[in-house]
Amino acid sequence: MDLSSFYKCLSDPTRLRIVNLLLKGPLCVCQIQEILQEAQVKTSKHLGYMKSRELLIVKRKANWNFYEFAPSLHPIALSSLQAIETYAVDDAVLTVDLNRLQDSLTNDCC
Amino acid sequence: MDLSSFYKCLSDPTRLRIVNLLLKGPLCVCQIQEILQEAQVKTSKHLGYMKSRELLIVKRKANWNFYEFAPSLHPIALSSLQAIETYAVDDAVLTVDLNRLQDSLTNDCC
DNA sequence: TTGGTATATTCCTATTGACGTATATAGATA
DNA sequence: TATCTATATACGTCAATAGGAATATACCAA
Structure with missing residues (x-):
């Protein structure tokens, strides 16, 4: 992956929110959707x-x-x-979002 | 500046090259142009x-x-x-680019 | 004041991106 | 097999972006 593509991933507020969540570990799409409270298609596309x-x-x-x-x-990506x-x-x-993630982890939808 | 705007600045290869140069200190447009070897209008717009x-x-x-x-x-920007x-x-x-910058600094166009 | 140098802006075009609606797919389950 | 659940894709629309050509602006110098 080239560096500018990496930063493109971070250049949208919704994607930044997703990245923030995934920094805590893998998540399934339904958890992400629930935490973001965004439409399914939007989450899926990002x-x-x-x-x-x-x-x-x-x-x-x-x-x-x-x-x-x-x-x-x-390494630049990791550091960012x-x-x-x-x-x-x-x-x-x-x-x-991180607080909602905590709550979500106690669920067992997936 | 919000974070996604910051990352938008880094999301283009030419802008990344410019940022890389400016990390070494302020530069005038003509130096940047010369190092990037890109058209004037392109540099100026970025x-x-x-x-x-x-x-x-x-x-x-x-x-x-x-x-x-x-x-x-x-702080996130600084860290990145x-x-x-x-x-x-x-x-x-x-x-x-950084090597060209070294050469450029010995010039005195500006 | 005339011209030159450095840089920005305007206009145009092609591409990419964001988002919504509707629909498709894949796997689990009844 | 039929259906449900989770998720992705297709299509359409509008905004944002990238880059080039031409032009404008700002300042300096003669």
């Missing part, structure tokens, strides 16, 4: 966008698709992702 | 793009416009920029 640019990979388990970061990302993880607490939207 | 999104600022000195990073960027600076050596294009 996930597809990041998958096609090789930032994310999918693993299917039974009925559910779990997305996670691709292995061996560029780490920065997002570190400073997400300063961002209202990202923090709310 | 600089304008990043200025309008408040990643860069301009300081005019005599006939020349010097671009540099805006003060007090978001630092990652680019650290790992630029691994990128062929960015490395060549």
Whole structure:
């Protein structure tokens, strides 16, 4: 993956929110949708966008698709992702999402 | 500046090259053009793009416009920029640009 | 004041991106 | 097999982006 493609993945607010969630570990699409409270098609397309640019990979388990970061990302990408993880607490939207993620993890929809 | 706008600035290869150069310090447009070996209008527009999104600022000195990073960027932005600076050596294009920058600094066009 | 140099802007075109509606697909289950 | 659930894709629309050609602007210098 070239670097500008990586940054394109981060250049949309919805995708940034997804990345913020996935930094905590793999998630299935329904969890992401629920946390973002966005339309199904919107979530799915942004996930597809990041998958096609090789930032994310999918693993299917039974009925559910779990997305996670691709292995061996560029060091610059890793470093940028780490920065997002570190400073997400300063961002209202990202923090709310992380709180919703906590709640979601106690669920067992998938 | 919101975060996705910052990443939009990094989401184009030409802008990444410019950012890589400016990490070494302020530069005037003619130096940037010369190093990138890109058309004047292309360079100027990308600089304008990043200025309008408040990643860069301009300081005019005599006939020349010097671009540099805006003060007090978001910590995530600073961290991402630092990652680019650290790992630029691994990128062929960015490395060549930095070498050209060295040569350019010995000039005195501006 | 005339011209030159550095840089930005306008106009045009082609491409990409974002989002919604509707529909398709894949796998699980009854 | 029929259907349900989870998810992706196709299609249409509108906005944003990238890049080139031509032109404008701002400042300097003669």
